[in-house]
Amino acid sequence: MRLHRLTVTAFGPFGGTQSVDFDELSTAGLFLLHGPTGAGKTSVLDAVCYALYGTVPGARQGGGQGATLRSDHAAPATRTEVALELTVAGRRLEVTRQPPWERPKKRGTGTTLDKAQTWLREYDATAAAWKDLSRSHQEIGEEVTQLLGMSREQFCQVVLLPQGDFARFLRADAEARGKLLGRLFDTRRFADVEKRLAERRRATEAQVRDGDAALLADAHRMQQAAGDAMELPDLDPGEPGLAEAVLGAAAVARSTAREQLTVADCALTAAESAQAGAGRTLDDVRELARLQRRFAEARERAARLEEGAEAYREAQARMERARKAEKVAPALDLRESADAEHRRAAAAEARARALLPESFADAGAAGLATAARRAAEELGGLDSARRAERRMVELLDERTGLDREERADADVLREAEDWLDGWEETRAGLQARVDSAQQAASLAEQLAVRREPARQRLAAARRRDQLTQDTDEAVIRARDAQERMLRAKQHWLDLKEQRLTGIAAELAAHLTDGEPCAVCGATEHPAPARKDAGHVDREAEEHALAAYQRADEQRTADERRLGDVRQALAAATAAAGDTPTEQLCDEAEELEDQYEQARRGAAELHAARERLRQAGHEQERRVAARQEAAVRTAARVGHRERLDRERAGLEEELDRARGTLDSVAARAAQLERRTALLTDAADTVRAAEDTAQRLKDADARLADAAFRAGFETPQAAADALLDDAVHRELQRRLDAWQTEEAAARAVLAEADTAAAARQRPADLESAERAASAADRRTRDAASAQDAAARRCAELDRLSARATASVHRLAPLREEYDRVARMAGLTAGTSADNERRMRLESYVLAARLEQVAAAATVRLRRMSSGRYTLVHSDDRTGRGRSGLGLHVVDAWTGRERDTATLSGGETFFASLALALGLADVVTDEAGGVRLDTLFIDEGFGSLDDQTLDEVLDVLDSLRERDRSVGIVSHVADLRRRIHAQLEVVKGRSGSVLRQRGIQGGL
Structure with missing residues (x-):
């Protein structure tokens, strides 16, 4: 992996756009990254890491990435961006990342959030142009990680060498060293193996104990089932031999239970035979008693029936008259129906005639119908x-x-x-308001352009006034510091002169008779000098010198602060000019008032x-x-x-x-009412005449039906009728008497019943007592047999379950033994692990041995062959072994702990470890070539000779065109390393200055 160019915008301390040409810096092999504290040296490395992985190293990364990375010096409209051009795996790529950005809205006030964006491009050498590959965060992250072959943590360990971690590593104990190695080499999977084996050991141990507890619980149940005739083994869950002891005790209990079951079976058979005989005797006595009771009840029933024979004959005669009267019932019902209908018709006729005028009181049905027709004809003529x-x-x-x-x-x-x-006047007024609002909007736009410069100039004027006051104060402090420094220097020189004057007394204080003088060598000292009252010793002189040095440092700091304040004052004065602050404030307030007034007027434009x-x-x-x-x-x-x-x-x-009425509707209502009354009266008169004729016919048919049925009058036939309830009750009584009489005669005629009545009365109570005693003896025998059978079945069931539990637990016991051995071995607690080395420590020890071997190659060159790093497996005290690290001193031939190294020795030893780690991790990542490395601070603790040797080792890293960047404050390195990247900080943000191998900026 080789870096070519890095461009950052609004990133970290860089308010604007800054670029780094790594190709120019890498020409010399070694280049220096320097600058004052807080200028942004680490931010350059953060930008490289952020471009590749989307996050920054270590503690600098956070949840609000966009807000953390954005420069406070950036303009509101400038978006944060990092672009890195590099070559990896033979491909020239460009990665550009923009974190989330809360930017000002393009319209209106406030802000809006833009999402993070990422671009990946590749240079096509054939077409001599860049081509886009992806804009997906996930795809780009996977592509970069795959090409580099390293995670972000490995990249920060290998490319951005963490010097401080290795300095602590050299002085740490085995426990702390293991934690640091575990973070550098991701060995969490081996720790997870240890944890997993320990968890499996605890889980299988708990399962074995649970199985033994369940087996003991079954043994207790078997003891209860056996009636406490079973002895349990005195063993706890998990102890060996528990299963065999429980199964042996269960076998003895089962044998005893089966013997008890055989005895109970014999007792039950004898009791059942005696119970059967007593049962047969009881059945015979019960049958005799039943027959005797049956005969006596039949004789009593026959006597009661003979006493009620007269009532039975009267009921039969009443039932016969009722059957004859039923033939007259239809005629009776017909006559009652005709009478009721005639009465209803007569009542309706009387009501209808009462509603008619007196002229129709005696009219017949025909006369009423004729009058109704005439009224209806008159009503029909009123429709029009x-x-x-x-x-x-x-x-x-x-x-x-x-x-x-x-x-x-x-x-x-x-x-x-x-x-x-009033339209013309209204239109003119509204148009005038529109024109006024338009003028206010134009004025507001003009004033808005002038507002921000006025604000900036006012802010600069206020800074100018404050910095003027700060400058005066800084001048006074610098002048006071100069005077204090001069006084301290004069005091130190005075004390030094006084000490030199009285140095003879100071030397004489150490003279002893017979011992040679340190100045002249004489052994006799006849007149040694004496200290006077104002003598100045060495300690007083050193105190005065220290006071002078502190005063000089304070003077330098105050003068530097005065220069910074003057520089800031010049910048503020250039921005604000010579106009007084009060005048600028008044102008800004007046401009703001005019703008607010114009803006309010412009706001009325749309409404107007x-x-x-x-x-x-x-x-x-x-x-x-x-x-x-x-x-x-x-x-x-x-x-x-x-x-x-x-x-x-x-x-x-x-x-x-x-006519004479008020309306046609009233006349029509009058005619409708008259027509309805006449029609209704005619109908009722005809109905009354018809019902009277039907009543007369019904009376004649009723008289004829009663005569034929044998009744003298229709009323006699009506009195003989019975309603349904009385008829059913009378018939039930007659049927019951006949049935009872037949049943009594049948029982008295039975041969066995009559024979039983002639025998002696049965003794049922004695037979029942004998049968009850036999039943009780049988139940007791059955209960004993059932208890013995249940005992055998329960013991068989529990024994089978215990046997199955023992068989099921056997593989689990084997697994527990195997897992316990493996867990003890990986945890370092097993007797087989002689060095008490954990699995993770073993893996880390192997890594440490590789890193020590790779680091020794460079450490020998840095120390001129004096020091060698070796890995040690020895145990320290009662702790565990595997992570020991010693240094062999070739000058003394002794091996000692790395914690005894001095500050400078610790630095180049930790640097050698860091470079060795880079080689090991690179090999682990698949041999990815790293053409660019960065090394952090620590060079200030080296002397000139050691610094030359360290730089020679670093210079050797340039083999095969590799470049190394050193991050340091050491001033001597600026003379030794010509290719430099300087970070210069200022009030408006930091800037980068690059110096190539030829020394040009």
């Missing part, structure tokens, strides 16, 4: 008059409607004339146009309404004359038809 009367009502309604329409049209004409008289349009429509409607009302008024004159002529003719016809 009724139609005329209805037409008269319609004419009145039409005339009323014409008057109402005439008044309505008059109101319409008056209202239309009044409104149209709408009111003018509606007024025009209203004028057209009023003119049309006035014309239509005039036409309708002219048409109503002829219509009113026609209605008046028709009304006069109808009034003459109605006067003739009404």
